[in-house]
Amino acid sequence: MKTMTCKQLGGACDDEFHAETFDEIAEISKQHGMEMFQQKDEAHLKAMSKMQELIQKPEEMKKWFETKKKEFAALPED
Ligand SMILES: [Zn+2]
Secondary structure: OEEEEOHHHOOOOOOEEEEOOHHHHHHHHHHHHHHHHHOOOHHHHHHHHHHHHHHOOHHHHHHHHHHHHHHHHHOOOO
């Protein structure tokens, strides 16, 4: 298993997510983001609106995704 925090994945807090693959951790982070969104957590709302901007630019979004994927791949196993 590998660990990344909400912040490392474009979020706003230090919650840790654990997963075997990047796709998995991205999914967990998304679920967490949605929960925080529903709770109207201000820090996460801000982080999310940044991500929304990124989504508008597919090239940059792709770059971001690739960077995070590499970051994940470089992490040591827990
Ligand atoms: Zn968070």
